[in-house]
Amino acid sequence: MMSPLVARLLLLVCLVLPLYGVEKCTGNDAEKPNCTRHSEGGRSAYLNNMYGSCIQGPAGTPGRDGNPGANGIPGTPGIPGRDGLKGEKGECISEIFEEPWRPNYKQCAWNSLNYGIDLGKVADCTFTKMRTDSTLRVLFSGSLRLKCKSACCQRWYFTFNGAECAAPLPIESIIYLDQGSPELNSTINIHRTSSVEGMCEGVKAGLVDVAVWVGTCADYPRGDASTGWNSVSRIIIEELPK
Template sequence: MLFILFTIVLFKMADRTLPKVNIFIVLSLISVAVCEVVEVYKREVYLDECAAGADGPKGSKGPRGNKGDTGSPETVSTNWNHCTWYHKNDGSDNAQVASCSFTKQYSDTSLYVSLSGNLRVAYTNGACGRWYFTFNGNECSNPNRIEAVVYGGGLSSYNLHRPKVVFGHCNGLSSGSYTVGFHVGNCAGYGYYDTYTGWNSAMHLMIEERTPSPY
């Protein structure tokens, strides 16, 4: 409505002062100018509505949250292996008489090994036999070797088969695959004598990965 009134006023002024031909030129210029003003206004409104402002300053640290509830106990899981033989009847005097494979999952755990079976040394007064564990061919050194020594003395003719249990922990073993061997050999300062492993009975070799001792 304002645009129409403004146009009429200009038309009257132009009608008194300008030739007829210039009236239409003036009106055309006015229309173009008004249209440009309207378009500029539309663009400014659109940009004000859509443009994102700058990020505000970083807020202060919020208060500490409440302590959570104690979780339920974790399910106990163990990593172990069990190898067994029946009537092994191994008369070796210096050899690996049994072995069992194992995969150790962690580098900061210990391996617990045990063997239960029949071990014997015989026939010679002062005879001695040594049975021991190895891990990939090497004896344990942390905390110590895992071994058992059987000595026979006072008789020159004997053949006593007795059940034995040999066990211990080995620390400092890296994670990975292991062959746990059980061997028989000579005692320190002694030669090789008539030894026997697993006579007429079952023999069990157990391997278990355990968390480090707190002591």
């Protein structure tokens, strides 16, 4: 690469040498054919035209970017768009917000109920049902006994406000006895703790009278029944989500 000093010397040579080949005109010599008159401005133009192809010096330092220009004038608003096509009718969705389920149960208990009836209500327990679409689970636990000298059958069952469960089916338990002890001229007399249990649907919300009854079996004679002898009997009621 050429140094700045050498470049300047070459530029000076390009400017000075042509002066020796040009005759200076003075006075009447201006009419001579080989005489060229130069003014101060004409001399610069002459040199630029004749020797503009001299070696170019090194490029200067690039200038800095100018300041950003001011924002232009805002454009005019565009033409409003047209309405789109009508959409299809949406589905109607209804949301149902329910309260969280809370346990609801009750227990009624008796010590030595000793109820000896053969037909009728044995015990009852009042329960407050919170929802109509819920299910009631019921349990009776206690001592049951049946005796007779010939075949007999007794039935223990639940009612809800005086009616047996219809959905899905009645809640019941039976004891059947074929015969007694002829050789001793007496009957078998065994008391056993037993249970009557099930679930019932379709009971409306509100106050419900839950009761245990004793009755006869179909097509069989009744015997001598006993409920809750010498032990604790209880009814447990629980409301369950459907």
